[in-house]
Amino acid sequence: MSALIDPFAKSRLAASIKPAVEVRGASVVYAAADAPVQALKDIDLRIGQGEFVSLIGPSGCGKTTLLRVIADLESISAGEVWVNGLSPRDARQSRAYGYVFQAPALFAWRTVLANVMLPLRIQGMRKEQAVGVAREHLARVGLAAFENKYPWQLSGGMQQRVSIARALAFEPRILMMDEPFGALDEITRDDLNAQLQALWQRERRTVVFVTHSIAEAVYLSTRIVVMSPRPGRIVEVIESTLPDERTLELRDTPEYAALVQAVRKALSDGHH
Numbered sequence: 001m002s003a004l005i006d007p008f009a010k011s012r013l014a015a016s017i018k019p020a021v022e023v024r025g026a027s028v029v030y031a032a033a034d035a036p037v038q039a040l041k042d043i044d045l046r047i048g049q050g051e052f053v054s055l056i057g058p059s060g061c062g063k064t065t066l067l068r069v070i071a072d073l074e075s076i077s078a079g080e081v082w083v084n085g086l087s088p089r090d091a092r093q094s095r096a097y098g099y100v101f102q103a104p105a106l107f108a109w110r111t112v113l114a115n116v117m118l119p120l121r122i123q124g125m126r127k128e129q130a131v132g133v134a135r136e137h138l139a140r141v142g143l144a145a146f147e148n149k150y151p152w153q154l155s156g157g158m159q160q161r162v163s164i165a166r167a168l169a170f171e172p173r174i175l176m177m178d179e180p181f182g183a184l185d186e187i188t189r190d191d192l193n194a195q196l197q198a199l200w201q202r203e204r205r206t207v208v209f210v211t212h213s214i215a216e217a218v219y220l221s222t223r224i225v226v227m228s229p230r231p232g233r234i235v236e237v238i239e240s241t242l243p244d245e246r247t248l249e250l251r252d253t254p255e256y257a258a259l260v261q262a263v264r265k266a267l268s269d270g271h272h
């Protein structure tokens, strides 16, 4: 049968791609002074290479915990986690992750260029090479002209772009983003969403993205993981029907509205 008319060709291809992240039956219980807190319960999630996956759910449902478990910043109480076929610890040691937090976390006394260079230098890269790599990544987020500024001389949105350049500079295979645009105004957020989408288009890196915004999740993701209130469980995984190439105008289409509706419904189902 020709591949062109083989109805299962696409799903077979997807199944053959080695997963970037595999979480099986994972639970996290935090020890607390009064009673233990079950943050995650029985999470099963497989993320393919090059996917853009958002985690969305009510405050305190364990989104950050799940991101931290994948990135080896938190350990699981039960289950298994594999990243590129390695344990999260081995993946971290092989520098699989780039991490972008809600606050830009830049060093105020270092220039923009020096901030982006820092992890490269810690990794042992020669200074001249680190300058070149840092400049290249600053250019990709549109900040080439700002390399000699200090973080406090930049707007919040520009600072967050510096953090993204820093996370991408050592070419991580997986970009972990924990509400990176949550503290920004809506216009800046739209702008950075469009830039991040274009960046993902170009590089097709695996992204795991935590957000509270349904609009942001639908605009950016290839799949949206909807979580329930604590203990966090996966209520539904919604596959995007939008084309890979997206512009902000796409948000006015019926397909976009239908996805927003589906996420809203899953969030509400998770509460019951």
Ligand SMILES: Nc1ncnc2c1ncn2[C@@H]1O[C@H](COP(=O)(O)OP(=O)(O)OP(=O)(O)O)[C@@H](O)[C@H]1O
Pocket: 030, 031, 032, 037, 038, 039, 057, 058, 059, 060, 061, 062, 063, 064, 065, 066, 230
């Ligand atoms: N170190 C810790 N010790 C005890 N409890 C914790 C710890 N870290 C998180 N928790 C609790 O675990 C639950 C999940 O927290 P987490 O930060 O993962 O949720 P979240 O979905 O990212 O929340 P938000 O959207 O508000 O950022 C919360 O109830 C939180 O209070």
